[in-house]
Amino acid sequence: MRTLILKSLFAKPVTIPAPDPSAAALEEVGRALEARVRRLYGRSLAIREVDAGSCNGCELEIHALNNAVYDCERFGLRFVASPRHADVLMVTGPVTRNMKVALERTYAATPDPKWVVAVGDCGCGCGVFGESYAVVGAVDKVIPVDLSLRGCPPRPLDLLQGLIALVDKTTARQRSAG
């Protein structure tokens, strides 16, 4: 343990430099914001992840946001355990019929104002599980979506850039309004 701590003191950080916000996500979030309630997030978003039918691939990459390499907390992004604590729902899909009610209830349990980020090709409606008796479809077929982050699965860097765009836009709007 002692050698580990000593090593950590002298080692360079493994964390990657902060990426720029994704241009595409900035534009999408900007559009979505026009009609939405603005609120001071103070550069901080509490995120609740909901797997509404994914293959778990997206979850693995969302998980990676928490590791030392991507370290999403330095951008004010924090994953919380309950939708009642959340500003943002990150939803992976395709939304299965068996998860539809649970997703609706999770959305209802999230206090306003709230944001929904659909993650992955399946959640955004272009995955391989399109036509099935067991699948409702993309996340926006069940709850309104503010930002779509595509990929199968999207890389953690893509997720990070999309989420940073979300934080930036929310804060910028608040400042200009305030």
Add this chain to the structure above:
Amino acid sequence: MHEDSISALLADALAVVPLRPWPRYELATAAFDAVARAVGDGEREMLALWAESGMVHMAIRPIGETPCVVSTAVIEGRFPSVGRWHAPAIRLERAIHDLYGYVPEGAPDERPWLDHGAWDRSGPLGTRGEAVPRDPADYPMLPVTGEGLHQIPVGPVHAGIIEPGHFRFTANGETVARLEERLGYVHKGIDALTTNAPIDRAGKVVARVSGDSTVAASFAFARAVEAALGLDVPPRASAIRGVMAELERLANHFGDIGAICNDAAFAIVLAHCGIFRERILAVSAAVFAHRLMMDTIVPGGVTTNITTEGARLIGAALDEVAPAFAEIVRLYEDTPSIQDRTCGTGHLPADLAVRFAAGGPVGRASARDFDARRDLAYAPYEGLPFDVPVLTTGDVDARVQVRIREVAASMDLIRMLLAMLPEGPTLVPVPDAAGPCEGVAVTEAFRGDLLVWLRLLPGGKVARCHVRDASWFQWPLLEAAIEGNIVADFPLCNKSFNCSYSGHDL
């Protein structure tokens, strides 16, 4: 072959169908029922149980020998229950009932499993009846009676970044008297999506049965297609597949070891293992252009070659991670506070591991000495010397230790495969099937043995494909392992199993 009751029953089969590389026997109803009974008596392990239109199939294996498939026709919508003799089959035949509407006669549990009352039709792959919508919460849990018991419902939406499922704990104070799982929330209709589908589309769906096992699933799917068509894969492609499968095992084992320790609040292991995992995913992305290496294994070979530079990158990543991991392992082994949480917790008895044919670290930590890479050997593992760690304590610590040792074994395997990477092509064209043909393959995923059975039709079509993840036989054992433990140790036990929801729910 054994001189036992099943061998005698198979000798009287109505027909022997050419399924490659195992035989498939078609049996009359009574004979199928007798085989099921003998499986329940322990004459064979059950590897899988699935249906197709008008037929039910069961894969069984005499220990140390080649498995086979036994099939029986569904007559008037009914087939003999296997679950009445052999408990591991219960959830599988509940799934068959939900998907096809076929009734397992004499089944001990007739509750629906995958069908939560939300589909637009019942028996979507078989009887295609009118759906009877019902409240998804309307599900009779098994009764638990006794003094001072209370229930804790958890899920389907869990607190972490994990897949959905419902757990119903019945506890006496802090002690779990019973855990009952309810799964099926992420059922996507994979059996239907791979029915009558072009081979490449079916392959893409199979690659997404469970994202963490995408390499293992594509590997099994490709091998099943190749077996059905009698297609030989170039040796270089096989070796590259092996490298990918071991990289996937490494990434997942690092993730699991870290997550287990984190659930006992020993976060330093997660922090370091998270970096190791990331290192493996980054090198996978650099060499195969995808962090999880999805869709890289296809029937006929692989779509990405390993260049000399790629081999060097992989070797360098292993050289960097191996000593750092050894240090973390020492930390895990030398810290009494974490050992106190993992040793003796979540004990899975060896007899249950054998009865359920539990694969992967779950089985091997409870003395079940089975690894598909060695016991149902396939390229590139045939003839390669590698360790299959088996422990007998059956607790959370044993499941961690098996993974620790498998990390070392996988690193050795990757180095071996890279050192003798054969020259030659990496992909050969897939010929069209001359007529209907069947193939089956089992690969060792990080979680355990993963079976794919399929039937091909001329025109590059998959008539029917079934994927059986190791989780089917591990989920029920989690219910047994948690019994008598405290509720707070459930995350620890659950992570040490790390069953797949999506791979199970299909």
